[in-house]
Amino acid sequence: MVIFFVIRDFDDSTPNFSQNFFKRNLLILPASKMKCEYCEKEAVENIYGRYYCENHFVKYFLGRVRSIIDKFGINGRIAVALSGGKDSSACFHSLHKLKLDLLPFYINLGIESYSEICQKKAEELCNSLGYRLHIIDINEYGINLADEKKPCSVCGTAKRYLMNKFAYENNCKYVATGHNLSDVVTFALNNFMNANLMNFRGNRPYLEGKEEYKMVAKIKPLYWLKDKECMLYVYINRLRYAEEECPHAISAPTIQIKEWIHEMEGKKPGIMLNMAKSFWRLEEMIGSKAKLNICRKCGYASYSKICKFCKIRKR
Amino acid sequence: MVIFFVIRDFDDSTPNFSQNFFKRNLLILPASKMKCEYCEKEAVENIYGRYYCENHFVKYFLGRVRSIIDKFGINGRIAVALSGGKDSSACFHSLHKLKLDLLPFYINLGIESYSEICQKKAEELCNSLGYRLHIIDINEYGINLADEKKPCSVCGTAKRYLMNKFAYENNCKYVATGHNLSDVVTFALNNFMNANLMNFRGNRPYLEGKEEYKMVAKIKPLYWLKDKECMLYVYINRLRYAEEECPHAISAPTIQIKEWIHEMEGKKPGIMLNMAKSFWRLEEMIGSKAKLNICRKCGYASYSKICKFCKIRKR
Numbered sequence: 001m002v003i004f005f006v007i008r009d010f011d012d013s014t015p016n017f018s019q020n021f022f023k024r025n026l027l028i029l030p031a032s033k034m035k036c037e038y039c040e041k042e043a044v045e046n047i048y049g050r051y052y053c054e055n056h057f058v059k060y061f062l063g064r065v066r067s068i069i070d071k072f073g074i075n076g077r078i079a080v081a082l083s084g085g086k087d088s089s090a091c092f093h094s095l096h097k098l099k100l101d102l103l104p105f106y107i108n109l110g111i112e113s114y115s116e117i118c119q120k121k122a123e124e125l126c127n128s129l130g131y132r133l134h135i136i137d138i139n140e141y142g143i144n145l146a147d148e149k150k151p152c153s154v155c156g157t158a159k160r161y162l163m164n165k166f167a168y169e170n171n172c173k174y175v176a177t178g179h180n181l182s183d184v185v186t187f188a189l190n191n192f193m194n195a196n197l198m199n200f201r202g203n204r205p206y207l208e209g210k211e212e213y214k215m216v217a218k219i220k221p222l223y224w225l226k227d228k229e230c231m232l233y234v235y236i237n238r239l240r241y242a243e244e245e246c247p248h249a250i251s252a253p254t255i256q257i258k259e260w261i262h263e264m265e266g267k268k269p270g271i272m273l274n275m276a277k278s279f280w281r282l283e284e285m286i287g288s289k290a291k292l293n294i295c296r297k298c299g300y301a302s303y304s305k306i307c308k309f310c311k312i313r314k315r
Numbered sequence: 316m317v318i319f320f321v322i323r324d325f326d327d328s329t330p331n332f333s334q335n336f337f338k339r340n341l342l343i344l345p346a347s348k349m350k351c352e353y354c355e356k357e358a359v360e361n362i363y364g365r366y367y368c369e370n371h372f373v374k375y376f377l378g379r380v381r382s383i384i385d386k387f388g389i390n391g392r393i394a395v396a397l398s399g400g401k402d403s404s405a406c407f408h409s410l411h412k413l414k415l416d417l418l419p420f421y422i423n424l425g426i427e428s429y430s431e432i433c434q435k436k437a438e439e440l441c442n443s444l445g446y447r448l449h450i451i452d453i454n455e456y457g458i459n460l461a462d463e464k465k466p467c468s469v470c471g472t473a474k475r476y477l478m479n480k481f482a483y484e485n486n487c488k489y490v491a492t493g494h495n496l497s498d499v500v501t502f503a504l505n506n507f508m509n510a511n512l513m514n515f516r517g518n519r520p521y522l523e524g525k526e527e528y529k530m531v532a533k534i535k536p537l538y539w540l541k542d543k544e545c546m547l548y549v550y551i552n553r554l555r556y557a558e559e560e561c562p563h564a565i566s567a568p569t570i571q572i573k574e575w576i577h578e579m580e581g582k583k584p585g586i587m588l589n590m591a592k593s594f595w596r597l598e599e600m601i602g603s604k605a606k607l608n609i610c611r612k613c614g615y616a617s618y619s620k621i622c623k624f625c626k627i628r629k630r
Contacts, residue, residue: 191593192589192590192593192594193579193583193586193589193590194586194589195589195590195592195593196593197593197596197597200593253583256579256582257579260575260579264508264571264572264575267571268508268568271508271509274507274508274509274510275507275508275510277510278506278507278510278511278512278515279507281512282512282597282601285600285601286597286600286601
């Protein structure tokens with residue numbers, strides 16, 4: 001059974017934002033005193049100074065997703081990456097509501113009980129919406145993250161590769177991921193802090209596909225929506241998702257960056273949106289100057305002779 | 316009389332870093348237990364894991380400044396902007412130590428007693444090093460910051476313009492300013508947060524001059540040196556500087572950004588350096604695509620028909 005909470009004064013600046021998000025931040029509170037700007041119902045959220053009731057918040061949320069779909073003329077089958085977490089659940093559900101042609105898949109990363117719990121939640125979500133979930137197992141490629149020195153790096157490489165491969169082999173024009181505004185901003189800052197501009201590339205809501213490299217287009221439908229808004233969407237729609245955090249991510253440096261960004265956003269709403277706009281424009285100005293090749297082993301795109309995935313896979 | 320302090324465990328992550336920096340952060344402490352890596356003397360600073368005594372810290376500092384001078388082949392007269400504050404004092408003194416041809420100047424911004432105190436400190440510094448300080452008075456152009464709605468914006472425009480004009484009219488090839496690593500990183504983040512990429516341009520240690528636009532080259536000799544290191548340099552060399560903060564800057568949003576950046580740097584030394592490298596590379600990739608014109612009123616460079624300075628000046 002999913003319990004539904006009335007949410008009020010949900011604060012962006014709460015510490016440890018991404019750790020145990022659910023327990024710390026979602027409070028059962030008496031109804032808000034504010035009214036929705038668009039009807040007489042009670043407001044559940046304040047976005048850039050405007051109050052929204054549940055229904056109008058969902059409309060706002062879907063409007064932000066639709067703005068990405070429309071801007072880039074998304075039309076065709078979309079492979080939707082589900083992680084079992086709140087963001088990909090919100091992403092999948094919103095695309096479903098917009099009546100797009102979807103093919104949901106889940107990559108089982110073999111991380112102890114975490115991966116099993118997440119897979120179960122993703123399956124439940126798919127069942128509830130009438131989809132069959134496709135499962136990809138990272139162990140089939142001989143990768144065991146528990147044995148890796150840099151599990152997050154290996155996991156990232158594997159996920160990027162397997163998402164594209166799944167979409168390509170299943171005749172999808174696009175892969176959609178649940179990266180939200182909070183992720184986009186955090187990711188960019190983290191890359192600056194590591195002087196890693198290579199990773200900064202592609203940090204925008206839509207990346208074109210390249211048929212000759214078997215590269216499917218990538219979309220981030222939640223690009224304009226904050227962590228908090230995704231959470232609220234998930235709650236209002238009573239979607240199943242895993243509350244668990246990946247055990248490898250708990251000490252990630254990005255957590256401190258995300259906390260600070262939300263603290264600043266709390267003081268001056270709109271700075272995250274401005275940062276995402278800045279990074280998107282920067283990314284467009286830079287363009288992709290790195291030369292693409294075709295991996296000699298697998299035939300997919302690579303920046304060197306053998307792609308990163310073929311280097312990390314054991315079989 | 317200048318009092319000299321032995322500094323130890325000077326902490327980057329102290330809150331309110333830029334406000335009352337002096338009082339909060341410089342402590343009279345018993346001598347450090349660590350030895351300098353390069354001699355037997357007591358260490359006063361730890362930089363990226365290495366300990367430095369006073370003498371070797373000064374050598375390190377001058378080495379960082381020299382790296383900028385050498386990389387860009389700086390050779391010719393440099394107009395040095397003095398604000399009376401610690402950074403421009405450190406910048407001027409280090410360029411003097413490197414035996415460059417310098418012409419120091421001060422822009423009196425007419426900000427109550429603050430401008431008078433700063434001018435006095437800049438004059439004392441120049442006298443102690445055997446230079447005559449040139450004074451530019453913003454009031455001569457009919458600008459009174461106290462009357463302005465956005466004094467910081469008007470001040471920025473006026474300073475940029477008058478620095479270049481002074482250098483150009485006095486046959487200098489360069490203008491040097493005291494922007495340090497902390498400033499560079501803070502400035503870039505603040506521009507991202509305001510979606511102001513126009514200002515992001517030029518955020519690098521050296522910007523070429525353009526004779527046809529009467530634009531003198533700009534250098535930031537302290538580009539690789541943190542707030543804290545500039546402060547230590549000023550103390551070791553017993554330089555005069557104004558401790559006062561500009562009354563307009565006290566509530567500036569950049570203060571929070573700077574505090575956070577130093578907090579993160581304290582946890583993971585090197586991230587500020589990485590960010591500055593990232594921003595410099597980004598800036599180079601973007602290049603300057605904005606078209607320059609010649610201002611119809613004053614004949615200096617402008618992005619529109621009339622330059623910003625001619626728009627704000629009253630006479």
